[in-house]
Amino acid sequence: xxxxxxxxxxxxxxxxxxxxxxxxxxxxxxxxxxxxxxxxxxxxxxxxxxxxxxxxxxxxxxxxxxxxxxxxxxxxxxxxxxxxxxxxxxxxxxxxxxxxxxxxxxxxxxxxxxxxxxxxxxxxxxxxxxxxxxxxxxxxxxxxxxxxxxxxxxxxxxxxxxxxxxxxxxxxxxxxxxxxxxxxxxxxxxxxxxxxxxxxxxxxxxxxxxxxxxxxxxxxxxxxxxxxxxxxxxxxxxxxxxxxxxxxxxxxxxxxxxxxxxxxxxxxxxxxxxxxxxxxxxxxxxxxxxxxxxxxxxxxxxxxxxxxxxxxxxxxxxxxxxxxxxxxxxxxxxxxxxxxxxxxxxxxxxxxxxxxxxxxxxxxxxxxxxxxxxxxxxxxxxxxxxxxxxxxxxxxxxxxxxxxxxxxxxxxxxxxxxxxxxxxxxxx
Numbered sequence: 001x002x003x004x005x006x007x008x009x010x011x012x013x014x015x016x017x018x019x020x021x022x023x024x025x026x027x028x029x030x031x032x033x034x035x036x037x038x039x040x041x042x043x044x045x046x047x048x049x050x051x052x053x054x055x056x057x058x059x060x061x062x063x064x065x066x067x068x069x070x071x072x073x074x075x076x077x078x079x080x081x082x083x084x085x086x087x088x089x090x091x092x093x094x095x096x097x098x099x100x101x102x103x104x105x106x107x108x109x110x111x112x113x114x115x116x117x118x119x120x121x122x123x124x125x126x127x128x129x130x131x132x133x134x135x136x137x138x139x140x141x142x143x144x145x146x147x148x149x150x151x152x153x154x155x156x157x158x159x160x161x162x163x164x165x166x167x168x169x170x171x172x173x174x175x176x177x178x179x180x181x182x183x184x185x186x187x188x189x190x191x192x193x194x195x196x197x198x199x200x201x202x203x204x205x206x207x208x209x210x211x212x213x214x215x216x217x218x219x220x221x222x223x224x225x226x227x228x229x230x231x232x233x234x235x236x237x238x239x240x241x242x243x244x245x246x247x248x249x250x251x252x253x254x255x256x257x258x259x260x261x262x263x264x265x266x267x268x269x270x271x272x273x274x275x276x277x278x279x280x281x282x283x284x285x286x287x288x289x290x291x292x293x294x295x296x297x298x299x300x301x302x303x304x305x306x307x308x309x310x311x312x313x314x315x316x317x318x319x320x321x322x323x324x325x326x327x328x329x330x331x332x333x334x335x336x337x338x339x340x341x342x343x344x345x346x347x348x349x350x351x352x353x354x355x356x357x358x359x360x361x362x363x364x365x366x367x368x369x370x371x372x373x374x375x376x377x378x379x380x381x382x383x384x385x386x387x388x389x390x391x392x393x394x395x396x397x398x399x400x401x402x403x404x405x406x407x408x409x410x411x412x413x414x415x416x417x418x419x420x421x422x423x424x425x426x427x428x
Contacts, residue, residue, distance in 0.1 A: 014223070015247040016231050017207050019102055025136060027143045030104035037108045038213055040115035044074065047116050047213055054217035055229045056209070060084060060165075060202030061277075061304050063293055066209070069199060072189040074117040076197025081119045082174070082188075083110045085126045085133065085203045086158055086165030089275040089305040090327075090419045094233035095203050097245045099126060099133035102207065103140035109206030111151050112213045117199055121152055124203075125170055128157040128425065159425040162276075162331035163382055167200040169333075178427035180333040181380035204233055224250030228292040232303075236261050238310040238417050239268040251290040257308070258287075270311045270396050272418070274304025276324050277385030279392035280317065283310065300392075309418055316411035317397035318404050320418055321390060322347070322354035327420050328386040333427075339383045342374035346390055353404045360405045368394070 019025075019033060040047060052067035073079045083106060087095045099106055110122045124141075126134045134157060141153045156174070158164050164179035171192045173179035192198025208230060212220050221229040228250045234257065237243045241262020248257055254271070270280050279301045289295050293303060311317060329343040349370065352363035371387045378384070394401065403410050 014231055014249065016211060016223075017098060017102065017105065017204065017233060018245070018247050023101070025101060025103060025140070027104055027140070027147060030102075034105065034108075034211075035214060037112065037210060040112060040213065044116045044118060047112060047209075048074065050212055050217050051116075051209060054208075054212050054220040055227070056205065056212065056220065057228065058202055059204035059208070059232060059306065061306075063303065066201070066205055069189060069201065070113065070116045073119075073197045073199040076117075076189070079117045079119045079197040079199060080193045081110055081114045081117065081122045082170065082193065082198055082200045083113075083122065083124045083203050083206055084165060084167065084170060084200050085124065085130070086170060087127055087130070088160070088162040088165045089277075089307060090162075090421055091237060091272070091275045091307040091309055092235045092305040094235050094245050094306060096127065096130045096133045098204055098207060098233060099130070100136045103133075103136045104144075105207045105210055106137070106203045107140055107144065107151075107153065108210035108213075109203070109208070110153070112209050113199060113201060113206055114151070116209075117197075119199070121154065123154045123156060123174065123193065125156050125158055125165075125174075127160050129160045159427055160421065161425055161427060162328070163333055163380060164427075166380060168380075170200060171198060173428070178333075180335060180427060181382075183379050225290070225292055225294070227294055232291075232306055234291070235305075235307045236310075237307070238271075239312040240310050248291065251292040251295055253288050253290055254308070255287040257291060258310070268310045269313045270317060272307070272309040272311065273299075273301045275307040276328060276389060276418075277381070278302065278304045278307070279388055280311075280321070280396040281392070282396055311417060312413065314411060314413040315415070315417055316354075316400060316409050317393060318350070318400045319354045319409065319411065319414065320416070321393040321397070322350045323416065323420060324418060325350050325386065325390055328382070328389070330424065332382060333380070336378045336383075338374050338377035339379075342370060342377070343383060343386050345370045346374065346386065350390060350393075353401060354409075356404050356407050356409060358407075360407070364401060364405055 048070045056066045057063045166181045168182040171188045172182045174193045188198040224230045325347040329347040332339045349363040349367040353360045374383045375387045
């Protein structure tokens, strides 16, 4: 596929995905900013090749090579595209912001993906609680229809549950079932929504496809590393100067990312990498690590939801982890015994330790014994993610666990750092 690169956007600078603060989100302003999406009729295979050459990987958590998913769905008959904007991760808000302030780039990406695989139906899935993103997308879809677009966009709002954005859970909900992960195979690319081959792709990934369609793979590779090129949206929280969403080049060292956010007050001790399915890492060990899968692998962590939460020294890592463990236990889909009972046992044990109860030493032994029995035992990744988080806390906050077992907590602040959603939505 031949892509005409616009010289004014050729320079490898940021932001690419996020428009300037307060920018007009209308279709006219979008075209002025990015230019028209090239005509892709009959060019689907060529665009898949361009995505492959770009090295784009999914921005939703798993980091799967995007071109492989496109090619797999394109091989089926009557496929459907699902733009996954479900952000069940409480510590991440990047997708909601992208859909809110740059809805037309997401729609462009969904349309380009549909051209890649030969789909006519495009479903856009947004959290029910993401009302601003929903309104922005609804307005953008209506604006396109008024401008004569024939793209068939369907905007839907699955329930706000932690696992509702997992692709099999989303497909099951779209087929009229609960938003719970399904036992596989078949995978969605084989038989998904309405029994048809389905591409479930994160909205940030789709927005990047729209940019690659405009500017080509070489432009995309001007940022990032050879193995993980491009830019990415990251949610920074906790003890940082300016919490919020930022766009960074892939493989930027964590130290540089924190400096760009205004750094912190210097009173930080650990960072939760990858959200609630991620892991705690001592901040001093992570500062020079590149923010990429390859760069974080030596630390035993992954980018995951691309959420980075810096824990202040004054806050207790045991207490924070206990809060997260209780939340994750409550978010079990209830389909597997090891997840239902194992995660509750883990949450109860670490909760007892966090409260410095008299039996905290026994609770610590139970915690160390139960966690390995839960890992790898569920139908989805939920128990694996929860136990990964707790296992990292046992290592990083070893001294704090010892203090709690001895009957006291050394924290100077009990102000919660990591957000826990209030209430629980239904599964349908």
